[in-house]
Amino acid sequence: MNELFHKILLNNKIRNVPFLIMLGACDFLIVIFCLVISYIGAQSSVYNSPYLYIYLFMFSVGLYVIHAILDVMTQWDRGLIQTLKHIGFTTNETASFFVRKVVYLELFFHPVFFLVDMFIAVYLMPYIFPNFNGMTLQTALVAAILSIISMILSIIIHSWKEYRLVNFYDKSQITSTFTKRGLRRASTLLAIGILLMNLIIVLDDSVDAKTIANNETCTDYIVSKHRIEDNDTFSSSHPISRHEISKLKSFHCFKKGGLLSYNLNNNIQLLGRLPDQSPYLKVPYAGLGEDSYNFNLYGADSFIFKQMKILDGKINWKLLSTGKYIIYGAEYDHRGFAYSGKADKKWIHYHSGDRVTLNVNGKKKTFKIMATAETNHTTTEENAIDYQNSEVTFYLPLQIFNTLTNKQTQRFIFNVQGSTVDLDHYLKVNHFYVLSKKQIANSVNKKIKSSEQIGIVINAFISGLGLLCLINSFIIDVNIRRRDIWILRAVGMTNSEINLMLLKNGLFGFIKFFIFVIISNFVLLGTIKYLLKDIVGMRFLMNYFPMTVTILVVMFISAFIPVFAYQKGKDVERIENECF
Incomplete structure (x- = not known):
């Protein structure tokens, strides 16, 4: 039995290749x-969250369940089953033969693939994708444990499916059903x-x-001079x-x-009555007393006001310098949409002409609102809202x-x-905190590149797994x-005619796949x-290259893989005849 098992296994290497490729994938x-996950952990404290590992466990188990269900047909060879039964194997012995084959392939190749993949991830991936820093030891151990659990689960599911299918191999309806189901799943x-x-x-x-x-x-x-972090003391x-x-x-x-300049103390309070809850932070306004609130107060010179x-209203610098007027800053973006929602003007608490009273060290000062201005990074301190617990903002002349x-x-x-190289060097050497347009653009581009790399790697393997399943x-389908095909050859059909028939059949299936992908793609992208039309910084640019390349690859596979499988099948028949 052992000698026969190894002899058949060695002489049927070509039929094990798809199974092994999917296992490695x-x-x-x-x-x-x-x-x-290691990359995310280097960027954020979410790495320490147990939910991330639960998600990883579900992903790994789900991946191997899909592998076990979709790839089970690789080990199901109707011709080999018939040959084994012909030489005296019972149904249970034949089923056990295939189960043993699955266990052998999983136990032998799974550790090899895992070690090779770990070597690639730790030593090669940082060179291919510079934004990745390699895998941490903690994550590597988690990956190893998940790999072992997934391997055991895959063996159990594979063994059950192989045993079940061998017992029903001679029912053509079941054969056809499993084949069509496999094609649908692979195409999906x-x-x-x-x-x-x-999309990415x-x-x-x-x-x-x-x-x-x-x-x-x-x-x-x-x-x-310094950056004020969330946990630092304001100074x-x-x-x-x-x-x-x-x-x-x-x-x-x-x-x-x-x-x-901006105020960092509670010595100045806003008097009056505000709504119970901040629309931006969704928490109560920071009340310091009865109808007394913390708020954001800035001092600016004429250059800042011009930005x-x-x-609403108009800034008159001469009148503003008298100390009787103040500018109200609204949390609006360039489209006129408040943070709380589109054109939600009910959160604008003040308007031009209104009067506001400030409590400055126990003394009341009243100002008239000259104008309402839009706030941004130029005219605000980005951590002030979190600190003051209020997006109510006012501006006064610096003096x-x-x-x-x-x-x-x-x-x-x-x-x-012009060139800012010398300026950037000076700011870096003297440890200034700098926020620049160039810095923001570089940060955005870096995040785009990172997300694109992660998305392409993951979805490339999803597509690759789908291609392997296909x-x-x-x-x-050809083996079944x-x-x-034997009957067609017996009635006089030549190999060229059979190849052409298989090619046309594959292209017909490709046409259905092509129509589905094109319609789905344009509906999704539409x-x-x-x-995206109302989102700042987004202009829709269609990219046809990845979809076109993948569709051409699928067309080639659909047309020529059945022909290739038919030609290889004839070689396997010859080997089996020599073995038995």
Whole structure:
């Protein structure tokens, strides 16, 4: 029995190739997914979340269940079953033979594939995709455990399916049903991979980093002495000195700029009645007393005021400098949509002409709102909203603001022209915190590149798995129809005519797949195009290349794999005849 098993196994290597390729693909997908988790862990604390490992476990188990269900037909050879029964094997012995074959292939090749995949992930992937830093030891151990669990599960499911199918091999209706089901599943998996890959590439190509940078800030550079992180203590220490401002102005690339200061103390309170809840943070406003609130107060010079987009009213710098007027800042983007929703104007608490009262160290000061301006990174401190727990924002001229509080910090905001290499070097050496349009655009492009790399790798393997399933299904279909092909050859059909028949049959199946993919693709991308039209920094760009290449590959496979399987089948028949 053992000698016969190894003899047949060695003489049927070609029939094991699709099974082994799919097994290797599943292992590689798990390793790549773990590599992605390592990358996420390097970027965020979400790596420590147990839910991420639960998701990874579900992904790995699901992947091997799909592998076991779709790839089971690879091990089911009707001709070999008939040969074994012809030489005296019972049905149970024949089924046990195939179960043993599955277990042998899984136990021998699974560890080999896993070690090769781990080597690729740890040592080669960082060179191919520089944004990946390689896999951590913790994630590698998780991948190994998942691989072992998945292998055991795959063996159990494969063994059950092989045993069941061998017992029903002679029922042509079941044979036809499993073949059609395999083709449908393979085509669906492949179509999903194509659609997802095309979607990711189109979305990444549609992101306009320059537009996003221009929307984030009205000026080229925003420079401060230190960055205020979420967990740091707010402090007004080390403001930008006059000497440092003069140094920045001395660079050849400097064009024009101004100062923005912001209050870091509760000594100034907003008096009046606000709604119970902040529409942006969805939490109650930070009340300091009865009808007394914390809010965002900024001091700015004329350059900063000129960068503001006025939504209501008009800024008169001469009147504003008298100290009787104030500017109200609304959390609006360039389309006039509030953070809380499209054109949700009910969250605009003040309008031009209204009067607001501030409590400054126990003294009340009343100002008249001259205008309502749109806020952005140029005219706000990005952590102020989280700190103050309120998006209610006001602006005063810098000289008036300085008379109200000495607990403040500031930033120098300016535009440039020409080369900024020397300026960037100075800012880096002197440890300034810098937010620039170039920096924002580079950050956006880096995120796009990372997401595109991750998406392409994952969806390429989904598509590859679908292609392997499709190839596998075509080979099985030819093997199952071998008896019909024998009849056609017996009645006088030549090999060329049989090859042409198989080619036409494959192309007919491809046409149905092609129509489904094209319709689904244009429906999906049409929906995406409609959803992107109002999103800042997105311009829809269609990319036909990945879909076209994949469709051409599928067409080639559909046309020539059945012919190839038929030709190889004749060689296998000759080997089996020599063996028995």
